[in-house]
């Protein structure tokens with residue numbers, strides 16, 4: 001069993017759904033949500049689910065090295081800052097802190113409407129898609145959430161909460177994720193960074209309290 005900040009991971013807790021790994025406790029609710037959406041003509045399709053620490057670390061380090069595109073708050077490509085702290089904040093615009101990503105929980109999913117995707121369409125997970133291709137899907141999802149008919153699923157990255165950009169496509173099964181978030185420890189995360197080969201390490205360690213205040217705790221909902 002590994003403990004990486006957000007939750008201790010035991011493989012028996014997980015199941016594979018459509019090629020994605022999720023916590024088995026969310027499956028029943030997810031099936032019901034899919035069914036509701038399907039009744040309205042939408043096909044909830046998972047684009048991302050559980051991500052282990054190593055995967056988030058790899059995304060983080062590749063963005064820092066310039067191997068993956070850095071996007072600004074508007075979702076447009078931006079130049080890579082040379083200052084370590086600025087670079088760290090630039091990555092944080094769209095990528096969670098390794099060890100503190102809600103995708104480590106197995107209770108959170110990035111979703112789109114499979115029915116709205118044209119043949120061969122490559123999903124980007126951008127605000128523009130949510131206002132375009134997937135707009136009707138997100139409107140329906142908002143309606144279900146607003147009516148408390150989303151079986152425990154809700155959006156987490158919403159306007160006015162913390163400093164992570166709003167992500168309409170990211171939904172979480174809150175009753176399940178709450179159980180794991182109770183065990184989060186910032187000092188464990190610090191210890192993890194100290195022994196990990198992570199880009200912007202000094203900036204992360206120097207700013208950890210502030211980062212937790214802006215990028216971690218606001219999303220413990």
Ligand SMILES: [Zn+2]
Pocket residue numbers: 048103109110167169170
């Ligand atoms: Zn997500």
